[in-house]
Amino acid sequence: MRADVTVRPLVESDLPEADRIVRVAFGTFLGMPDPSRFMGDAAFAHTRWHADPSAVLAAEHAGKLIGSNFATNWGSFGFFGPLTIEPEYWNRGVAQQLLAPTMEIFHRWGNRHLGLYTFATSPKHMALYQKFGFWPRDLVANVAKPLQQPTNSSVPDTTLFARAKPGDRLQLLAACREVTDAIFAGLDVQREVRAVVDQKLGDTVLVWDGSKLAAFAVCHTGPGSEAGSGVCYMKFAATRPGPRAQQNFARLLDAVEAYGRSVGAQKATAGVNLARREAFQAMIAAGFRAESQGVAMETGDVSSGYNRAGVYILDDWR
Numbered sequence: 001m002r003a004d005v006t007v008r009p010l011v012e013s014d015l016p017e018a019d020r021i022v023r024v025a026f027g028t029f030l031g032m033p034d035p036s037r038f039m040g041d042a043a044f045a046h047t048r049w050h051a052d053p054s055a056v057l058a059a060e061h062a063g064k065l066i067g068s069n070f071a072t073n074w075g076s077f078g079f080f081g082p083l084t085i086e087p088e089y090w091n092r093g094v095a096q097q098l099l100a101p102t103m104e105i106f107h108r109w110g111n112r113h114l115g116l117y118t119f120a121t122s123p124k125h126m127a128l129y130q131k132f133g134f135w136p137r138d139l140v141a142n143v144a145k146p147l148q149q150p151t152n153s154s155v156p157d158t159t160l161f162a163r164a165k166p167g168d169r170l171q172l173l174a175a176c177r178e179v180t181d182a183i184f185a186g187l188d189v190q191r192e193v194r195a196v197v198d199q200k201l202g203d204t205v206l207v208w209d210g211s212k213l214a215a216f217a218v219c220h221t222g223p224g225s226e227a228g229s230g231v232c233y234m235k236f237a238a239t240r241p242g243p244r245a246q247q248n249f250a251r252l253l254d255a256v257e258a259y260g261r262s263v264g265a266q267k268a269t270a271g272v273n274l275a276r277r278e279a280f281q282a283m284i285a286a287g288f289r290a291e292s293q294g295v296a297m298e299t300g301d302v303s304s305g306y307n308r309a310g311v312y313i314l315d316d317w318r
C-alpha cells in the first residue's frame with residue numbers, strides 16, 4: 001500500500017536521523033551484517049546539506065522522518081543522491097514522492113543535463129529512475145590506489161585553494177569555472193570547492209600552466225568528509241581540454257597523491273565514467289584499480305552531457 005507522505009525541506013535538526021537512514025538503507029540493500037556501519041566514518045548527509053540546505057528534501061510519515069534526497073547543482077548539470085528510504089517503507093511509493101519535487105528543483109535551477117549514479121544490477125533502481133526520464137548509460141568505475149608513506153616530494157606548479165588569501169579566492173573559483181566551462185558549457189562546481197574549504201573537508205589541488213589553471217581536483221579527506229579516515233577522495237577533478245590535457249591530467253594525479261600523502265591518507269580514490277576512456281586509461285596507467293562499479297543514468301541522448309571520449313573529468317555522482 002502506498003505510504004501517505006509529506007515532502008518538505010530537510011532541516012538541520014533532521015541531519016542525525018537522515019544520516020542514520022542513509023546508512024541503514026544502503027547497508028540493508030547491500031546485505032551488510034550491521035547496516036548502520038555502512039560508509040564507516042565517511043558522511044554524505046551533513047556535508048551535502050551544509051553545502052546547500054535548499055537542495056535537500058525530507059519525506060515524513062506520521063511525524064517521523066522516513067527518507068531524504070540530496071540534489072546537487074553544478075550549473076548546467078544537476079544530479080541527485082543519496083536517495084534513501086527507511087527499509088520498512090520500501091516499495092510503498094516513497095522514493096517517487098521525493099523524486100517528483102526533486103525534478104522541480106532541477107527545473108528551477110535550469111540545469112540542461114541531469115544524471116545519477118546507481119546499482120547496475122538492480123532492475124528496481126532502473127525502473128524507478130526511468131519513470132523520471134533517466135536512462136542507463138555508461139558504467140562508472142570507482143578506482144583506488146594505495147599511497148606510500150609521506151615524502152617531501154612536491155609537484156611543481158601546484159597550489160592549494162585553502163592556502164590562498166581570501167581575497168584571491170573569487171579569482172580561483174573563476175579559473176576553475178573556466179576549465180569546466182571549456183568541457184561542458186556552464187558546468188560549475190564552485191559549491192564543491194567552497195564546501196571543502198568552509199566545512200574543512202579537505203582541499204582543492206590546483207595545477208598551473210604558467211599563469212593559467214591547467215587542472216584542479218576537489219579532494220575530501222578524513223572522518224566526517226565524504227572520504228572517511230585514511231582516504232583522499234577526488235570528488236571532482238577536471239583538466240583543461242587541449243593538446244596538453246593528457247600531460248596535465250597526469251600532473252594532477254601526481255599532485256593529488258602528494259596532497260593525500262601530506263595529510264596522512266593511505267589511499268586515493270575517485271570515480272570515472274568509462275565513456276571518458278582516456279581519463280580511465282590514465283588512471284590505470286597511474287596505478288589505480290577499480291574497486292567497484294555502478295552505472296550512470298542520464299537524461300537526454302548519448303550526445304548530451306560530458307561523458308565522452310577525450311574528457312578528463314573525474315566524478316561519480318554518488
Ligand SMILES: CC(C)(COP(=O)(O)OP(=O)(O)OC[C@H]1O[C@@H](n2cnc3c(N)ncnc32)[C@H](O)[C@@H]1OP(=O)(O)O)[C@@H](O)C(=O)NCCC(=O)NCCS
Binds near residue numbers: 097117123
Ligand atoms: C531505492 C530506494 C530509494 C527506492 O525507494 P522506494 O520507496 O522503495 O521506491 P518506490 O516504491 O517509490 O518505487 C519503486 C518502484 O520500482 C518498481 N519496481 C521494483 N522492482 C521492479 C522491477 N524489477 N521491475 C520494474 N519495476 C520495479 C516498483 O513497483 C515501484 O514502482 P510502482 O510504485 O509504480 O509499482 C530504496 O529502496 C532505498 O532506500 N534503497 C537503498 C538505498 C539506495 O539504493 N538508494 C538509491 C541509490 S541510487
